[in-house]
Amino acid sequence: MSLQQKLDALPGVHPRPAETAGFVFNHTMLRVKDITRSLDFYTRVLGYTLVDMREFPDAGFSLYFLAYVDDTSALPGDPEGRREWLARQQGVLELTHNHGTEDDPDFAYHDGNSDPRGFGHICVSVPDVVAACERFEQLGVPFQKRLTDGRMKSLAFIKDPDGYWVEVIQPTPLP
Amino acid sequence: MSLQQKLDALPGVHPRPAETAGFVFNHTMLRVKDITRSLDFYTRVLGYTLVDMREFPDAGFSLYFLAYVDDTSALPGDPEGRREWLARQQGVLELTHNHGTEDDPDFAYHDGNSDPRGFGHICVSVPDVVAACERFEQLGVPFQKRLTDGRMKSLAFIKDPDGYWVEVIQPTPLP
Numbered sequence: 001m002s003l004q005q006k007l008d009a010l011p012g013v014h015p016r017p018a019e020t021a022g023f024v025f026n027h028t029m030l031r032v033k034d035i036t037r038s039l040d041f042y043t044r045v046l047g048y049t050l051v052d053m054r055e056f057p058d059a060g061f062s063l064y065f066l067a068y069v070d071d072t073s074a075l076p077g078d079p080e081g082r083r084e085w086l087a088r089q090q091g092v093l094e095l096t097h098n099h100g101t102e103d104d105p106d107f108a109y110h111d112g113n114s115d116p117r118g119f120g121h122i123c124v125s126v127p128d129v130v131a132a133c134e135r136f137e138q139l140g141v142p143f144q145k146r147l148t149d150g151r152m153k154s155l156a157f158i159k160d161p162d163g164y165w166v167e168v169i170q171p172t173p174l175p
Numbered sequence: 176m177s178l179q180q181k182l183d184a185l186p187g188v189h190p191r192p193a194e195t196a197g198f199v200f201n202h203t204m205l206r207v208k209d210i211t212r213s214l215d216f217y218t219r220v221l222g223y224t225l226v227d228m229r230e231f232p233d234a235g236f237s238l239y240f241l242a243y244v245d246d247t248s249a250l251p252g253d254p255e256g257r258r259e260w261l262a263r264q265q266g267v268l269e270l271t272h273n274h275g276t277e278d279d280p281d282f283a284y285h286d287g288n289s290d291p292r293g294f295g296h297i298c299v300s301v302p303d304v305v306a307a308c309e310r311f312e313q314l315g316v317p318f319q320k321r322l323t324d325g326r327m328k329s330l331a332f333i334k335d336p337d338g339y340w341v342e343v344i345q346p347t348p349l350p
Contacts, residue, residue, distance in 0.1 A: 002252050003253070003254060003257060004247050004248075004250065004252065007225045007226070007227070007228060010225065010228070011211045011214070012210065012212065012215040013214050013215075013225050014215065014218045014219035015218075016218070016222045017222055019222075019306075019307075019310055020221065020301075021222075021302075022301065022302040023221065023243055023299055023300070023301050023307075024243060024299065024300040025223070025243055025267075025297065025298075025299060026266075026300040026344065027298045027342075028203040028294075028296075029294070029295035029297075029298070029342075030294055030295065031293060031295055035187065036187035037187065038187070039185060039186070039187030039188050040187040040188075043187070043188050043189045043190075043191070046198065047191045047192055047195020047196075048191075048200070049191060050182045050183070050185065050188050051182070052182070053182060067200070068200055068265075069191075072179050073179075075179065077177050077178050077179065078178070080348075082178060083346075085346075087300045087344055087345070087346035088346050090243075091200035091201075091265030091266050093200060094295075094298070109292060109293040110285075110291035110292060111293060112287060112293055116284070116285035117206055117284060117285060118205065118206060118284040118285040118287055118294065118339070119203075119204070119205055119294030120204035120205060120269075120271060121203075121204050122200065122202070122203050123200075123201045123202045123203075123204070123269070124200060124201060125199040125262045125263065126195075126197065126199075127196075127197040131194075132194075132198075135194055164293070164294075167204075169201065170262070171258075171259045171260075171262035172259060173255075
């Protein structure tokens with residue numbers, strides 16, 4: 001039995017329904033306390049590009065959409081075209097900023113990894129996890145797990161400004 | 176000033192560092208109580224394909240990786256090749272199953288949308304959000320927000336077996 005046949009035979013697994021053709025896992029949304037700190041982290045440290053934002057001043061929040069983009073000049077420049085392009089992508093990170101939380105020293109979001117647990121982490125795959133982690137160290141990024149911690153020496157976890165865990169892996173085995 | 180120039184000028188936003196070339200937003204991890212129910216939901220209802228799993232019996236947990244795949248016959252069949260392929264993808268959903276939680280009637284994970292808040296939702300983009308939501312209704316999927324609820328008539332939220340919110344959108348404007 002092939003690897004895929006074994007996976008397809010697990011309890012609960014169904015063949016893909018024809019009605020789901022064209023479905024795309026578009027984005028993951030996290031709430032962030034201080035959008036400036038988060039934009040700095042996700043663009044400067046992790047290299048995401050801010051590709052859209054939407055403001056809802058009456059409701060007191062704004063949405064920021066980030067993705068890995070090699071050439072922003074190829075993206076639609078008009079708001080409607082940008083929105084449609086964005087909705088067709090995979091691997092988008094949506095950050096929700098509820099206005100004013102950044103001014104409350106006692107305010108904090110929950111990272112999901114202590115009780116009550118649920119969400120665990122996001123993960124960025126990089127060509128060279130050792131080089132990436134050395135750079136994160138130089139940039140002063142806090143680590144949840146260094147490559148040298150624990151039994152799994154091929155992966156690390158860093159923390160974003162709200163404490164959300166970001167796993168860092170590379171596709172190929174470490175030497 | 177173009178749309179992208181406005182986004183790039185927001186406080187905190189930096190140009191993409193050269194050291195982040197090749198970075199990919201690979202996956203989002205959620206813990207689930209009953210993996211069979213979750214695999215049923217994500218494969219049968221949402222059309223994901225289970226593309227890998229990893230068991231850690233000594234530690235009492237297993238990991239399941241799901242993605243939208245049009246042709247599974249094109250995927251590497253050997254475990255190492257599959258793992259490397261998987262780590263290069265965008266838009267992967269990782270489900271963590273801590274063994275035995277499904278047998279505890281009082282056990283529940285936290286969806287992040289009530290206190291303490293943090294993680295908000297994942298989002299699936301579909302070609303026809305009206306048809307998709309009609310199908311979800313027929314399948315008995317619980318809704319957090321139907322298309323007709325609230326002010327935003329172009330998006331819905333359904334709930335997965337753990338109560339995590341799954342936003343459903345379509346790229347093009349509704350008629």
